Amino acid sequence: MSVYVVLLRAVNVGGTGKLPMSELKTLCEAAGLKNVQTYIASGNVVCESGATAATVKKKLEAALADYAGKPVGVLVRxxxxxxxxxxxxxxxxxxxxxxxxxxxxxAPPADAIAQAKHREGEEIALGRREIYVHYGDGMASSKLVLPAAKAGTARNLNTVAKLAQMAAARR
Structure with a gap:
């Protein structure tokens, strides 16, 4: 069994009438994932599967689209x-x-930083399959638009650290 961190995009898992964590866990289990553990109400799952990451992504996207009635992005690491x-x-x-x-x-396009709009002091750097952004004044007041990030999903580094820890503990 492989361990995966699954990150959902554009789903309010904590809101009324959206996708509660208990239902997210049930959807993941119905898609064949094992030992499903959610983390905070923002679409984070640590799980296990005998399938490839690409298959996990495909199955969950299909299950979530059926549930939500619209496409839901799924990223797997x-x-x-x-x-x-x-x-x-x-x-x-x-x-x-x-x-x-x-x-x-x-991988983000090489011109991702150049394409940024409404940048006001945010620091941006490209990663392997990530774009890093430091919001010095916080995200709430930022007007930053990153076209290259449109199909992505952001997690602050506290959340990344916790998910990395949870996944590593499964090894």
Missing amino acids: DPEEMARVLADNPFPKSAPNRTVAIFLDA
């Missing part, structure tokens, strides 16, 4: 990738709750 995302943080001295990794399916 293994424990080593999650640890590497944390280790590759280009802003290690910045507050982890003000620094995010935006997870993507593929």
Whole structure:
């Protein structure tokens, strides 16, 4: 069995009438995932499967689309990738709750930073399949738009660290 961290995009898992954590866990189990554990109400799952990451992604996207009535993005990483995302943080001295990794399916385009709009002091760096952003003044007031991140999902580095720890504990 392989261990995976699953990150959902654009789903409010904590809101009324959306996708409660208990239902997310049930959907994951129905899609064949084992030992499903959710983490905070923002679409994070640590699980195990005999399937490949691509198959896990495909099955969960189908199950979530049936549930939500619209496409729901799913990004999948293994424990080593999650640890590497944390280790590759280009802003290690910045507050982890003000620094995010935006997870993507593929490497970000080389011009992703140049395409950023409404940038006002945010620091941006490209990772392997992530875009890192440090919001010095916090995310709430930021107007930053990253076209390359449209199909991605962001997690602050506190969350990345916890998910990496949870996944590593399964080894």
